[in-house]
Amino acid sequence: MALDRNYKQIQLSGHHITFYFYYYKKRMTTPTEYQQRRERLMAKIGSGTAIFRSAPMAVMHNDVEYIYRQDSDFFYLTGFNEPEAVAVIAPHHEEHKFVLFVQPKDLEKETWTGERTGVEAAKELYDADEAFPINELNEKLPQYLKNADKIYYRLGRDRDFNNTLLQHWQNLLRVYPQAGTGPIAIQDVGTILHPMRLVKSPTELEQMRRAAAISVDAHNYAMKFTKVGQFEYEIQAEIEYMFARHGATPAYPSIVASGANSCILHYIENNRQIQANDLLLIDAGAAYNYYNADITRTFPVSGKFTPEQKIIYDLVLKAQLAAIDQIKPGNPYQQVHDAAVRVLVEGLMDLELLKGDIEEIIKEEKYKPFYMHRTGHWLGLDVHDVGVYQWGENPQNLQPGQVLTVEPGIYINPNIKPVEGQPEVDERWRGIGVRIEDDVLVTAEKHEILTAGVPKLVDELEE
Numbered sequence: 001m002a003l004d005r006n007y008k009q010i011q012l013s014g015h016h017i018t019f020y021f022y023y024y025k026k027r028m029t030t031p032t033e034y035q036q037r038r039e040r041l042m043a044k045i046g047s048g049t050a051i052f053r054s055a056p057m058a059v060m061h062n063d064v065e066y067i068y069r070q071d072s073d074f075f076y077l078t079g080f081n082e083p084e085a086v087a088v089i090a091p092h093h094e095e096h097k098f099v100l101f102v103q104p105k106d107l108e109k110e111t112w113t114g115e116r117t118g119v120e121a122a123k124e125l126y127d128a129d130e131a132f133p134i135n136e137l138n139e140k141l142p143q144y145l146k147n148a149d150k151i152y153y154r155l156g157r158d159r160d161f162n163n164t165l166l167q168h169w170q171n172l173l174r175v176y177p178q179a180g181t182g183p184i185a186i187q188d189v190g191t192i193l194h195p196m197r198l199v200k201s202p203t204e205l206e207q208m209r210r211a212a213a214i215s216v217d218a219h220n221y222a223m224k225f226t227k228v229g230q231f232e233y234e235i236q237a238e239i240e241y242m243f244a245r246h247g248a249t250p251a252y253p254s255i256v257a258s259g260a261n262s263c264i265l266h267y268i269e270n271n272r273q274i275q276a277n278d279l280l281l282i283d284a285g286a287a288y289n290y291y292n293a294d295i296t297r298t299f300p301v302s303g304k305f306t307p308e309q310k311i312i313y314d315l316v317l318k319a320q321l322a323a324i325d326q327i328k329p330g331n332p333y334q335q336v337h338d339a340a341v342r343v344l345v346e347g348l349m350d351l352e353l354l355k356g357d358i359e360e361i362i363k364e365e366k367y368k369p370f371y372m373h374r375t376g377h378w379l380g381l382d383v384h385d386v387g388v389y390q391w392g393e394n395p396q397n398l399q400p401g402q403v404l405t406v407e408p409g410i411y412i413n414p415n416i417k418p419v420e421g422q423p424e425v426d427e428r429w430r431g432i433g434v435r436i437e438d439d440v441l442v443t444a445e446k447h448e449i450l451t452a453g454v455p456k457l458v459d460e461l462e463e
């Protein structure tokens, strides 16, 4: 069989084994791209050594396991999706610039918890210069640290591993006076790697488009499916069914919030029965090949907004469009949020839900009882993706390849308490919650809305 770029053939113990990786069909990141990422990191850390720890095996209760999900930094650089692993990047090492420590093959354990790649195949399949069983870490790691001038590592959730690494560093510091060489500092590897992750490659964008397209289909399907009298979980089921049909999973717990539940930002109980004249807020997104989408739509279940719902909805939509309009290369990230806040505050003032001097209301955040969260976040391998939003007083300017969400809202909790000096909220507004969220790619010209396929104009939402 001809070996094309979809396949990888390796030789193990004298036998040829072909691994069928459908990189292109499944639009997965290719081994070459992982290698290019490691090379970019190496160029930046020079004579340092970077260490990455896999995500810990998640345990639900007793010994019931969740599906494993690799740490995003680890995955970004290796594509390796198993727990109990360590990746070492040591550009200054003569031979072993990329080393993997992995779980060895163990047929008995694999019968229970699934196939392991094993040491030999890990080296070949993931293009490591060397691979070792994870239980040899303490013995083998010092050779990759002792000539480094710095260790690049992100202190993580695995406290034991943090301590292991600190112990190795301490051992080297102890002999520093004799050796006159070795790492003299630890730097957060995120400071190097996360700016890389913030700008998505064409392959990454292809996978993000796929996650967005699946999410768009699911939202459109849910909108058609929803009827008065259904329970919120029924709509959640339809959305997640659509994800699963396309080989995707929920990127985060789906929020299906009807009536006043829409005023609770992280409402995930999804167990209320939908009433006539309710708004339904759905915040749900698919994770596909590790890449995430994040969409919110709010619509009238009966097919018609009440006058108050429509006024609030129009205002949030206007704020969202104004915020999206700020997205172009060179504009500060912060400007997106500022644009949304200004439109929301102006609108709330027109409705006499806020009063006073607009600049003071914005500066002192007197709008916060109605709008208490940021207007968005970076999106990528993590839903709240890595990357800095503001460099102290200096802006993070948008650049092509970044993906961010834009998700303003107004939440008029039935028990809302305005800040001192602000008007009481009339009963007719209470219980209305609206959020509209899209995923936007910064392009060379301006931007592209990846999730534009779900309707959000009033005319489109009313029957």
Ligand code: GLY
Residues within 6 Å of the ligand: 252, 283, 294, 377, 383, 407, 437
């Ligand atoms: N669904 C999580 C968020 O919107 O940030």
Ligand code: MN
Residues within 6 Å of the ligand: 283, 284, 294, 295, 296, 437
């Ligand atoms: Mn969301």
Ligand code: MN
Residues within 6 Å of the ligand: 294, 376, 377, 405, 407, 437
């Ligand atoms: Mn979001």
